[in-house]
Amino acid sequence: ETGVTQTPRHLVMGMTNKKSLKCEQHLGHNAMYWYKQSAKKPLELMFVYNFKEQTENNSVPSRFSPECPNSSHLFLHLHTLQPEDSALYLCASSQETRFNEQFFGPGTRLTVL
Amino acid sequence: AQSVTQPDIHITVSEGASLELRCNYSYGATPYLFWYVQSPGQGLQLLLKYFSGDTLVQGIKGFEAEFKRSQSSFNLRKPSVHWSDAAEYFCAVAPNAGGTSYGKLTFGQGTILTVHP
Numbered sequence: 001e002t003g004v005t006q007t008p009r010h011l012v013m014g015m016t017n018k019k020s021l022k023c024e025q026h027l028g029h030n031a032m033y034w035y036k037q038s039a040k041k042p043l044e045l046m047f048v049y050n051f052k053e054q055t056e057n058n059s060v061p062s063r064f065s066p067e068c069p070n071s072s073h074l075f076l077h078l079h080t081l082q083p084e085d086s087a088l089y090l091c092a093s094s095q096e097t098r099f100n101e102q103f104f105g106p107g108t109r110l111t112v113l
Numbered sequence: 114a115q116s117v118t119q120p121d122i123h124i125t126v127s128e129g130a131s132l133e134l135r136c137n138y139s140y141g142a143t144p145y146l147f148w149y150v151q152s153p154g155q156g157l158q159l160l161l162k163y164f165s166g167d168t169l170v171q172g173i174k175g176f177e178a179e180f181k182r183s184q185s186s187f188n189l190r191k192p193s194v195h196w197s198d199a200a201e202y203f204c205a206v207a208p209n210a211g212g213t214s215y216g217k218l219t220f221g222q223g224t225i226l227t228v229h230p
Contacts, residue, residue: 004156006156041222042117042221042222042223043157043218043220045217045218045219048217056217090156092156092157101147101159101162102218103159104157104158106154106156107155
């Protein structure tokens with residue numbers, strides 16, 4: 001595997017379900033990011049991790065819970081989501097947060113019923 | 114707070130024609146500037162970036178962009194468009210300051226490019 005990978009690529013869940021999105025980067029980077037991409041809205045930065053420490057939470061509702069066990073892996077735990085949370089969730093990584101060149105994964109298309 | 118405006122939501126060009134996608138930003142100083150491209154069902158791929166120095170930057174796939182400080186613009190250009198260039202293009206800015214600003218990319222709304230044969 002190369003670059004940034006995300007699993008699953010597609011996910012359909014009910015509002016009472018609990019699921020997790022996984023991101024893995026194979027670039028030796030130390031910073032990882034979660035973005036939300038909704039139709040007709042700009043990409044929204046959700047969370048930033050630098051050397052496994054969360055450095056940014058962009059006022060994201062608590063039903064989204066990130067986890068970064070090491071610099072190569074990033075998870076987004078989902079519970080009791082709302083239909084308006086349906087979107088493409090993109091993961092990205094960079095050398096460190098000082099280096100703004102971010103490399104993106106293909107995204108997980110999430111549908112909340 | 115920084116912001117990015119891409120005035121054109123959708124642009125259609127003929128294959129072989131030239132292309133210019135507009136990007137204006139609002140930021141207190143000169144930010145770092147980026148153009149990304151997203152094909153359907155894919156993540157974002159970096160086309161080019163401007164950090165400092167020469168205001169005309171070359172990127173991949175034959176794209177270039179020019180930073181104009183006086184106009185707060187960073188327009189993307191390509192002299193001859195190929196059908197495979199059809200995609201959505203995003204301009205983004207990041208602060209060149211440190212501290213808690215690190216890692217914060219702000220994206221424009223995107224411009225969808227359609228290429229006619």
